[in-house]
Amino acid sequence: MPKETHGLSLDGQGKPLWLSLELTYRCPLKCTWCNNPLDFEDYAAKELSTEEWKQVLRDARAIGALQLGFTGGEPLQRADLEELVAHADGLGFYTNLITSGIGLSEERLLALKAAGLKQIQLSLQSTRPGLTDALVGARAHAHKLEAARLIKAHGFPMVLNMPVFRHNIELIGEMIEWAAGLGVEYIEFANIQYYNWALMNRDELMPTLEQVREAERVVNEWRAKLGKAMTIYFVIPDYYEGRPKACMNGWGAIHLTIAPDGVAMPCQEARVIPGLAFESVRDRPLGWIWHESPLFRKYRGLDWLPEPCGSCAEKEKDFGGCRCQAFLLTGDAANTDPACSRSPHHHLVQQAVAGVAAPLRFRKPLVKRAAGAVSTAFMED
Amino acid sequence: MDALPLPADARPRLSPHYVFRWEESQSAFILLYPEGLIKLNASAGAVLARCDGARTLATIIAELQASFPAQGAEIADGVRAFVDLACDKGWLRAA
Numbered sequence: 001m002p003k004e005t006h007g008l009s010l011d012g013q014g015k016p017l018w019l020s021l022e023l024t025y026r027c028p029l030k031c032t033w034c035n036n037p038l039d040f041e042d043y044a045a046k047e048l049s050t051e052e053w054k055q056v057l058r059d060a061r062a063i064g065a066l067q068l069g070f071t072g073g074e075p076l077q078r079a080d081l082e083e084l085v086a087h088a089d090g091l092g093f094y095t096n097l098i099t100s101g102i103g104l105s106e107e108r109l110l111a112l113k114a115a116g117l118k119q120i121q122l123s124l125q126s127t128r129p130g131l132t133d134a135l136v137g138a139r140a141h142a143h144k145l146e147a148a149r150l151i152k153a154h155g156f157p158m159v160l161n162m163p164v165f166r167h168n169i170e171l172i173g174e175m176i177e178w179a180a181g182l183g184v185e186y187i188e189f190a191n192i193q194y195y196n197w198a199l200m201n202r203d204e205l206m207p208t209l210e211q212v213r214e215a216e217r218v219v220n221e222w223r224a225k226l227g228k229a230m231t232i233y234f235v236i237p238d239y240y241e242g243r244p245k246a247c248m249n250g251w252g253a254i255h256l257t258i259a260p261d262g263v264a265m266p267c268q269e270a271r272v273i274p275g276l277a278f279e280s281v282r283d284r285p286l287g288w289i290w291h292e293s294p295l296f297r298k299y300r301g302l303d304w305l306p307e308p309c310g311s312c313a314e315k316e317k318d319f320g321g322c323r324c325q326a327f328l329l330t331g332d333a334a335n336t337d338p339a340c341s342r343s344p345h346h347h348l349v350q351q352a353v354a355g356v357a358a359p360l361r362f363r364k365p366l367v368k369r370a371a372g373a374v375s376t377a378f379m380e381d
Numbered sequence: 382m383d384a385l386p387l388p389a390d391a392r393p394r395l396s397p398h399y400v401f402r403w404e405e406s407q408s409a410f411i412l413l414y415p416e417g418l419i420k421l422n423a424s425a426g427a428v429l430a431r432c433d434g435a436r437t438l439a440t441i442i443a444e445l446q447a448s449f450p451a452q453g454a455e456i457a458d459g460v461r462a463f464v465d466l467a468c469d470k471g472w473l474r475a476a
Contacts, residue, residue, distance in 0.1 A: 017418060064406040066404065066418055092404075118398065186415055
């Protein structure tokens with residue numbers, strides 16, 4: 001996920017400490033802010049096999065990976081999830097499951113626990129059944145609440161993840177109150193990042209600046225009230241702050257993501273950048289891809305940085321921001337992230353924020369993530 | 382907030398859901414927990430390895446002083462400071 005590692009600037013000493021496995025892009029939900037590729041359905045036939053994923057786990061461990069997230073899509077769509085968790089646990093990974101909760105039966109939860117799963121991150125979009133169901137495009141709210149109850153009943157630590165946008169941002173206080181009642185240890189308000197489906201729906205999903213400020217106030221109020229009982233993360237909405245995020249702690253620094261088809265990426269969005277030579281673990285050793293491949297070396301470190309980043313005092317803090325966002329908004333991934341107030345393209349972000357504040361009589365409908373919802377046939381690589 | 386120093390008879394132990402172990406690739410002790418990991422220096426590792434919920438803080442200090450007799454007072458202060466920090470960060474709980 002293109003987010004900061006919670007304020008912790010971690011020097012991986014060249015090792016991919018954080019490994020994300022996108023086991024599949026299949027998912028029963030249709031979230032309009034999904035960060036999976038627009039042509040997600042093309043990946044189903046190309047997914048790595050169980051044995052191929054196990055090889056990835058061994059190879060990643062050999063180059064120093066420690067934290068492991070099973071994600072997707074919905075990783076529970078893979079019947080071999082338990083087997084992969086057990087393999088990863090045996091190798092010494094700290095295993096995290098990142099799930100919508102759909103498909104998380106008590107039977108599977110027990111099997112995952114037996115396999116050594118350490119932590120579950122569950123997404124929940126609102127505290128109101130009708131709204132959640134409308135947002136994710138399925139009858140999901142009741143399943144998610146049941147999943148939350150089961151996760152706590154079986155003693156897992158839980159990160160409750162609420163993707164935040166215009167339609168639910170005012171429910172943050174209600175969500176914290178509900179989570180506190182359930183005994184949730186960590187709650188993460190992930191102001192959504194605008195890539196893929198979310199970028200397509202950006203103008204309809206973006207909250208207003210007033211909504212963001214109010215959300216921050218509510219979060220701080222609850223932090224003071226709950227103290228150590230709950231850790232509340234509030235992922236910075238970079239469009240509003242004038243500062244770019246320290247995306248992935250830098251390109252190819254500590255994060256390694258493997259797509260369903262085995263392609264290794266510095267982050268889950270990197271494939272939106274054209275002209276990069278992506279390599280699959282089916283064709284190349286993972287160690288070579290991480291250490292040597294042109295893709296991972298392209299924006300690694302600070303030497304490649306353009307101006308104004310190169311001479312900026314904050315370059316070691318934010319690494320010039322996000323490459324994917326730089327490409328999507330300016331057309332060149334090597335530009336300074338336009339979320340930075342010093343970027344010559346910062347007006348693009350300011351215009352998007354200003355557009356939210358302007359009252360529109362008609363808005364376009366949200367495009368749901370669904371097979372065939374859009375055609376990517378005429379998009380250039 | 383419980384920022385008070387831990388009493389000498391407290392028995393600190395690792396918080397639930399934290400994994401503490403030696404990691405060969407880092408040549409260091411590490412702490413793993415939901416959404417995070419921390420690499421510990423040698424002295425922090427030596428302290429955490431003894432925070433098992435059975436040893437008291439006084440015992441932990443005495444054991445480490447026995448291992449490094451030349452630095453007795455320094456060790457006592459260092460261990461107390463680290464254990465308080467680790468409690469504050471939520472890595473340790475006093476049993």
